[in-house]
Amino acid sequence: MTTRVSDAELQFREFFAAEYGRLRGLGYLLPSDWAEAEELAQEALVRTYRAWPRVRRHDRPGAYARKVLINRHRSLLRRAKVEARHLAGRRAEEAYEAELGTDGLVLWSAVRRLPTRQRAVLVLRYHEDLPEAEVARLLGLPLGTVKSLAHRGLARLRGELGSAAMEESGGHQR
């Protein structure tokens, strides 16, 4: 038995193949949990699928899916659900961090210790390469707040990386 697939369905499948990995990666950068990232990406794509007849005509349907994912993430954060799952999925997550190298692991560890909003701003700003205005729009924050969060986040990372370097060099001295 064959099932006829519509053009829109085919188009969505192509979109899914192109965007799923990126969305899942974004999902991971936000809560740092692959299971949660998968859930966020799937949820974002399901909602995008429901709106597909309309979304497919957009210039950037991926931006729509990304916005859905971020909104979903914010929503889950509000319910403190992510944190609970984050803790539960910690062991599985660490198995995939070996390829980052020492510097990457230090930086990533520092990112994960950032407050949620600072982290989200940095992810969208430097992973998604979105302008600050777009980040502000996606996170529902004033532009000034986004600028402030980015500034403080970077400063904190610099501070942590500097301390780590000093600890490392101090250790060698001993």
Add this chain to the structure above:
Amino acid sequence: MIEDRLRETFGRVAAGGPAEAGAFDRFQRHRRAHRSRVVVASMALVVVAALASAVAVPRLLPTTPERRLEITGAGGPERWLDGPLVANAPLQGFQVRVPAGWEAAATWKGIELRPASAELRRHLNGPVQLVTGVLGPSLNPGPNAGMDGSYEDGGDLPATVVRPPEGNSSRGSFPGNRDWFRTDLQAGPWRTTQWHIPWPYRCQPGVPCPASLALRTLKVVYQVDGAAAAQVDGLAGRLLRTARPIANAVKGQPHASRPDCVDGRSMVLRRETDDSLDNGPSTTVAHFYWFARTTANLVPCTVRGLGVELLDASGRRLEVQGNGLTVASVAELPEARTGRIEGGEMELRLKWFNWCHAGETWMRWIGGPGPSPPIPVTAPFCTDRSKPSRLMVDQIRR
């Protein structure tokens, strides 16, 4: 630059993680599960909305506790109440729901209904009456009706009680084994219809119960023209199908408190002297008789306050011990029976004796239907001058 290092690290982190194999299959499952959740949530919303409206809407509506129309057996139509309401008639032993679109009023023998619609009212000649009645064994739709067959023509029951309705008769049965008997009599534009269903009167435990009371029926009576006949017939059927027996229609149930019997309504009162009964003047005793009979509705009541007053020609009371005697509570109808008939009648007999004075003697009835003018009466002979003349209760048959 920290920004460049962040981009590189973010890229590596995001590209890592478990394999993405089967992601689209999971997506399909996810999508179907999502759709199911949406359906379930929608249904839940519908259920919640329905429950909420079921709870909230009645609260939002004006609070109208179930209105009741109590039939006390005291008066005629006083005020009309529009349905729906519950009409409670413990004296008649029934409870019915008056449907919307009809108005109801209490009468001494039950309820009367009339349509709220003026248009429909024009097709009725008077109200629809829901009352209790009696049918003789040959017509009564009740099984055996508790009779022994000697009442075939109803002649042995009080004549006012059993008068077979006129017209074409028919029989049938409502769902629930309620048998009905019906008569239709056409006169001009109006058809007079009577419906009866068995509604046996149950006496209270320990009270001897005349068998004739099992002949009570619940009946609907009305006069309607052809245009509204079907609609009013429908109402009658509905009332009789759904009427609930209460109080004296339920075996072992306590009865409602009874009002005093009212002559011409719940009882027919008759008073006699020896002279009027053609018993002839007694030489030693004069008798005064009160007879009370239930009416065809068998509405229970108490016969009270019957007596006699003895007077001289000027209207002054005679020197008689017990003169002006009044019996406070004589009997209960319809349970009372004199013995001569099967039920529904009582007899109070007073006697006056040993009158040792000359002059005219008169008497006046106390109680009963309105003021009674004095009437001449034959005095009893003097039997013992040393003893007082006395008036006393001779006998109560009830």
